Each structure stands twice: as structure tokens, then as C-alpha cells.
Amino acid sequence: MQMGEGVEWGLHCCVTLGWLNDEAPVSIRRLAAWFDLPPEYLKKRLQALAKAGILHSTPGARGGFSLARPPERITMMDVVTALEGPAEAFRCTEIRQRGAGAEGGRFGRPCGISAAMRRAELAWRRELAGRTIADLMADSAPAGERTRRNYARLPG
Amino acid sequence: MQMGEGVEWGLHCCVTLGWLNDEAPVSIRRLAAWFDLPPEYLKKRLQALAKAGILHSTPGARGGFSLARPPERITMMDVVTALEGPAEAFRCTEIRQRGAGAEGGRFGRPCGISAAMRRAELAWRRELAGRTIADLMADSAPAGERTRRNYARLPG
DNA sequence: GAAGGGATACTCGGATACGCTATGTCCGAGTCGGACAGG
């Protein structure tokens, strides 16, 4: 059960875009060079964030991506959902209702296993929903300072 | 980020093996027919549970699988870890240390994003570790009764 | 100096290719239980 790399990329890009708010928008080329990532594929992931309303994309020359909302109103859960999809990791296929074991049974109530997994995923989601991009920016404020400084003298 | 089907299979099989403790061991053929699952692949997943010490496999005629511990001492986390591996879903590849953004930075402290994701996964794991096969058995006691009854007159 | 036109630099959306992993199947080897034969 592995999470896509895009999540790490998306979170770092959101934090960086938060720090570079004055320079917005930031082009894909620069973001990709910033983290040494494949530009085309990074573009695709950020487009997903734009479609979810997390990023705003401005076309044309000097275009690029910027945060669509203040960083306090973007949670980690938002980013994960936009990039990984809204589906839960555990999918109950109701195997108890198939095969010889299902005979003569009435399964009105939901599957206990499914319910337990859902509770666990809810706890996970709650943690992620309680932490915003602004929190992440504050966690490493010196890195943000350095980012602003280095970005100014970036070629391209 | 999808969990393998084997987790659902494994959990249902563990619960069923708990109910059928008196009839142990239960053969793959029967378990597969019980849930209408591909026998060969189910075998592979249960072998993984056996290797993890959750199930006990008895070879030879009238052999099969049975719980290696009392169901109160098998947590959902145990089953998930045995089937999905111990790796965390989010893997931090430290992209902040690569590319142009890393220049002139010292990254002594761990990545804040990684730490936040780890906290969330810990909450998830804690939920799963707090729930055992015995809990799941108790949740649907009537289904357990029906299982014991139907299993007795199962052909094969 | 102002207006128009073209070049440039980006994003957008879709199409395509590749590789890894989950899924599913198959086979030979080992092991246990029972049947059967011989003493």
C-alpha cells in the first residue's frame, strides 16, 4: 500500500508556493528545477491540484501556478485527496455474501471489518485535515527565508 | 492509494478460523469455496500470514490452516502488516535536498511534511492495533453461529 | 509616440509508452493420515 510520489511533490510545492507568494505565479520549469523533478509529470500533478481548486494556474507568458487560497485554508488532507483520489484505501467487496458461507444468511448490518477499517482511516484523515500548509510553512521558517533569497537569483 | 484485496480476505479468513476453531485445521479448498475466492492465490496470502506467525499451517492429509494464537492476541494491525508489508504508505524521498532549492541549506532536522504524515499513519495504526480478531468475532456473533452450523454440512 | 502584428513563453488536455506491483496460475517437493498387505 504505497502512496504516489506526487503527494510528496504536491505538498512541497504548495509550501514553496506559499513562501513565494510575492513572486507568484511560479512556472513549472522553475518548480521542477527547484526540486530536480521531471517537469512534464510534475505539471500533470499540479494540474490535478488546480482542478481541485487548490492551485490557481495563469496561462501565457510569465504564467505559472500559485496558491488559490491562503495557506491557512489548505489542509494536507485536501492535497492528498486531490492527488490520490477520494476513494478509501480499504475497499470492502462483501466477500461474506459470496460462496458457500453466504447461504441462509441475512446481512442487514454493515460488515464489521469494513467498519473497523473505516474508523482507522477516519483517524488518519482527521490528523491530515488538522494540519495546513501554513503550519508546514511555520515549521520550517528558516527554509522559507532561504527559499525566498535563493529564488530571487535563480536563472530562467 | 489502494490496499490489496488480500487484506479483506485475510481478515475474513482469520475471523472464520476463529469461529471454526473446533474443526481446525481448515483446508484452502474449503476456505476458498466458503468465500468464492481463487484457491491458489488465497493460499499464497494465507502462507504470508503463516510466515508472520499469525496462522499455523499443518501439512499432510486433513491439513490446512488454523490460528496460531488465541484471537484476542491477533490485532488487525498484525494482519495488515503481514499482508501489506511493514513499509509506511508515505515515503519521504527528501526532494527538498535536491535541485536548486537545496543550495546553501543545512537540513539537520527531519522534514516537517514527513513528520506530519508519520503522525497521521501512527493514528491509523493505533486504531488498527486496538482492535483484535476476537472483537470482530464478537461483533457478528450470529454470523459465527451460522458459520459453524453451515460448515458442518459442507461437502468436501 | 501609439497601434498593430508576430514571436515567445507558458498552461491545458489528450494520447502514448514504459515499468512495477498486485493478481492469478502452475508445478515439483515435502509431509501427514489412512488403507492395505504381510508376518
Place this chain on the structure above:
DNA sequence: CCTGTCCGACTCGGACATAGCGTATCCGAGTATCCCTTC
């Protein structure tokens, strides 16, 4: 009645095939900015 042998049932471990998805790249179209030309 006891013992040894054979056979069938079942698991074990590995090898192999398939499908789906994450990863990665490319292309045509659209749009905004800049520069250059022209009046």
C-alpha cells in the same frame, strides 16, 4: 494383532503469466506577455 509399505490429500516454495496503475514523455491548441514594425 502388529508392523511395514504404498497411496492420496494437502501444504510449501518457487517460477511464471497477466492486468492494472503509477510514472514519464510528447504533441497540438489556447492564451498572455513582450518586442518589433509601421504609421
